[in-house]
Amino acid sequence: MNATLRSLARLGLVAAATGTVLFGTTACSLASVPADSVEQQIVSKLGAQGVSLDNGKADCATDLDATVGASQTCEFHSGGQPVGAVVTVTAVDGDNVSFDITTEPRPVPKALLQDTVGSLVAQNAGVPIDATTCDGDLAPTTGQAVGCRVTSGEDSIDVRATVTEVQGGLVNFDVEQV
Template structure:
């Protein structure tokens, strides 16, 4: 079985344009505007990004970038906004997404959902050893208890594409 974290890969290569104000010799796009543009561009791709935040303003110089973050179904994902061109008082920038490790809590929730769908039984507990690295072939062990029986599982990353991490779940017992 394979679970996909978000559909973030669809946003790779999205472009946005923002007006920026000139302040002395330097210009920048306010971090709130960058975050809003990222949210808007992801929305156009059908991605429901929550809590988009950027740590700083984006310097309006070609090649400059800022790494922002957002969440899809509770899973953190990075979005990098890179200035691709300047036209008058408009900065155009490309947005790419990058996967982060699947957080332990998100992984446990999704493993529980998958087990419930297959076994037609609601797990009593799901416990994974930690986050699942966003690297093909990496694994994390999980244990699911359902109907009084424990089942040991191995979760393996099968694909990382943009902000999406795909993984398979296999019984080790």
């Protein structure tokens, strides 16, 4: 193994992200809030909290039922990472529907994990990475870990991506040699 890759393996690499947890908003509807209106509110409120939504959009599969307690989960991506946005109706007053939005962590998909780990190793080692393979998705729970193998030329190292924090629905993790 080359010395640069070996010294990099001793470093704690971090993929960090920030997020938002809870806020309320209002939209108009008779029986439901159109999905596109809910999506716009998610983008607006999360954006105002400093959360960067990839492509500036959120996706809701259906309209939100205008009934107190009704809930649905929409999705957005931040830094390539999928994040749930749970929308729950808190009040209905005529055509005004108030709802809360909370972020919900999702697993970091294997493909995104491989890309992120490979990029972090390449940046910090200053060597090209030919391949990165990970054992699976990284669960959004502090302390959960997934093993990965990073290859540069004929050298390879085994690393572990371990969740250090889940904040605002985003999963932060360290990468270290095993």
